[in-house]
Amino acid sequence: MIGDLVAGELDAPFWDAWKADETFLLHRCATCGRHDWPASCCIDHGQAPMAWVPTSAAGTIDTYTIFYRAYVKELAGDVPYVVAVVRLDEGPYFHTRITGIAPDAVKSGMRVRVRRGEGDAFPLFQSE
Amino acid sequence: MKRGSIAIVGMGVTKQGRALGVTEVELRRQALEIALADAGVERDAIDGYILASHEREDLRYLGLSPNFSWPVQTGGATAPCTFIMAAGAILSGQAEMVACAYAMAPSSGGMPGFGGKMSFGSLGYGYPAQVGMIGAASAHALHARWHMDHYGTTSEHLGAVAVQLRNHALNRPDAMGYGQPITLEEHQASPMIVDPFRMLDCCRDTDGGAVFIVTSAERAKSMAQTHPVYLLGAGMGHNIGNWHQRDVYAHHDAIAPAIGRALAQSGVSLDAIDTAQFYDPFTISVIMQLEHYGFCAPGQGGPFVADGGIALDGKIPSNTGGGQISGFYAAGFTPLIEAMKQLRGEAGATQVKDARIALTSGHGLNGGVQNTWSHGTLILGAEA
Ligand SMILES: [Zn+2]
Numbered sequence: 001m002i003g004d005l006v007a008g009e010l011d012a013p014f015w016d017a018w019k020a021d022e023t024f025l026l027h028r029c030a031t032c033g034r035h036d037w038p039a040s041c042c043i044d045h046g047q048a049p050m051a052w053v054p055t056s057a058a059g060t061i062d063t064y065t066i067f068y069r070a071y072v073k074e075l076a077g078d079v080p081y082v083v084a085v086v087r088l089d090e091g092p093y094f095h096t097r098i099t100g101i102a103p104d105a106v107k108s109g110m111r112v113r114v115r116r117g118e119g120d121a122f123p124l125f126q127s128e
Numbered sequence: 129m130k131r132g133s134i135a136i137v138g139m140g141v142t143k144q145g146r147a148l149g150v151t152e153v154e155l156r157r158q159a160l161e162i163a164l165a166d167a168g169v170e171r172d173a174i175d176g177y178i179l180a181s182h183e184r185e186d187l188r189y190l191g192l193s194p195n196f197s198w199p200v201q202t203g204g205a206t207a208p209c210t211f212i213m214a215a216g217a218i219l220s221g222q223a224e225m226v227a228c229a230y231a232m233a234p235s236s237g238g239m240p241g242f243g244g245k246m247s248f249g250s251l252g253y254g255y256p257a258q259v260g261m262i263g264a265a266s267a268h269a270l271h272a273r274w275h276m277d278h279y280g281t282t283s284e285h286l287g288a289v290a291v292q293l294r295n296h297a298l299n300r301p302d303a304m305g306y307g308q309p310i311t312l313e314e315h316q317a318s319p320m321i322v323d324p325f326r327m328l329d330c331c332r333d334t335d336g337g338a339v340f341i342v343t344s345a346e347r348a349k350s351m352a353q354t355h356p357v358y359l360l361g362a363g364m365g366h367n368i369g370n371w372h373q374r375d376v377y378a379h380h381d382a383i384a385p386a387i388g389r390a391l392a393q394s395g396v397s398l399d400a401i402d403t404a405q406f407y408d409p410f411t412i413s414v415i416m417q418l419e420h421y422g423f424c425a426p427g428q429g430g431p432f433v434a435d436g437g438i439a440l441d442g443k444i445p446s447n448t449g450g451g452q453i454s455g456f457y458a459a460g461f462t463p464l465i466e467a468m469k470q471l472r473g474e475a476g477a478t479q480v481k482d483a484r485i486a487l488t489s490g491h492g493l494n495g496g497v498q499n500t501w502s503h504g505t506l507i508l509g510a511e512a
Contacts, residue, residue, distance in 0.1 A: 003258055006258065038254055038255075063271070063273045063377045065323055067260060068321060075262075083261040083266065085497075091374055093376070093497070095256045095497050096259055097259045097260070103323075
């Protein structure tokens with residue numbers, strides 16, 4: 001079970017866009033083109049040039065872990081489940097679940113893409 | 129900070145164990161009494177108080193009257209941070225004798241975060257709790273998986289750490305693992321918790337308190353009864369720099385700036401370190417710190433430990449009290465307690481022969497998305 005969405009205020013544009021039509025935004029510096037997630041401040045150019053822009057919503061698994069233990073009772077039905085760190089093609093890390101694949105089939109370096117059309121309140125990823 | 133200008137003249141460590149049924153503030157009171165007796169000073173000598181965590185009723189309940197009481201919380205790096213703050217207070221003339229205090233009693237319900245609530249740090253860096261990424265083990269597991277996939281480190285390498293730490297704890301009555309040997313086979317058979325960590329890769333929360341009394345080396349000279357240990361060098365690093373560079377998981381923490389500054393201040397090279405006491409909540413922490421501190425080559429931490437590299441007769445005897453995994457979890461104070469014991473010749477069955485210089489680490493403030501943000505290194509010496 002993915003908990004009820006607790007969206008941070010600073011990331012409101014991301015959540016609004018995802019909820020509206022599953023557009024996947026990142027926070028981008030218009031000066032250097034660096035993308036960030038969550039809402040950030042460009043380490044070279046400050047806050048002024050930052051804007052939310054649509055992105056590919058795809059990337060590569062950088063690392064992952066498989067939960068065999070439910071740390072809260074609401075997750076008891078989910079184990080084993082994979083939480084992966086996706087390195088988005090635009091650069092930032094995105095922590096999410098990998099769906100539609102056996103946990104032990106997940107590998108570092110695997111190409112993944114956001115899952116759409118399932119009504120996910122939080123963007124989950126699947127193998128490309 | 130000039131090498132050897134600060135001394136630790138008192139150490140008080142309470143019983144460390146599961147479910148002691150004693151409150152945190154009472155554990156600190158007990159630790160303070162032991163530390164005062166160890167230093168041979170009275171309560172009124174303490175003119176500065178630094179508490180790992182938030183100060184509420186400590187001063188009243190501990191009967192102290194300092195000129196300041198500072199709370200500090202940067203997770204497992206808090207312990208080295210309290211020493212650095214104490215040194216700063218002393219060297220800036222704000223205090224002559226500072227008590228650095230810690231206690232946790234998680235079995236009495238003191239741990240924040242879980243039980244249906246969003247965990248600590250869960251919103252700031254990418255909503256990990258939202259997808260069920262909860263707890264420090266999973267955050268460290270991401271680094272362990274990266275290390276395994278990148279370097280070929282194996283579960284048996286992690287097990288070699290667990291077995292070595294238990295071997296250290298076996299003959300140490302102050303350790304939770306005292307008299308309870310484990311084998312690599314038992315490690316491999318222990319249940320998987322968060323891949324790649326098995327039960328025996330993880331430390332367990334321990335109740336306990338610790339207080340250290342810090343003063344100037346000058347003042348220490350006039351304290352006949354004490355057995356001072358000197359702060360030779362200190363440094364800190366923050367993993368946010370690696371986060372900005374998108375290079376978090378290859379690192380355990382930002383160790384390079386911490387050890388760089390600590391060595392420069394102490395004026396010694398890594399070769400001069402007689403024993404290392406690493407913060408080790410999970411087995412991978414020992415492996416990655418050995419590499420990032422430079423005790424072995426990148427990727428070689430697993431084989432290094434498996435070949436006896438951190439044993440008493442190894443290249444760098446480490447976590448000689450069993451560490452946090454087989455000793456006790458007093459947050460960042462576990463390594464400091466053991467370093468003090470080593471330098472005072474009080475480490476019993478796992479005393480490193482002629483230990484004169486010890487390296488200690490602390491890291492913490494679990495970011496939820498990666499192991500920890502803050503890292504601190506202290507180099508302590510038996511002589512100034
Ligand atoms: Zn920029």
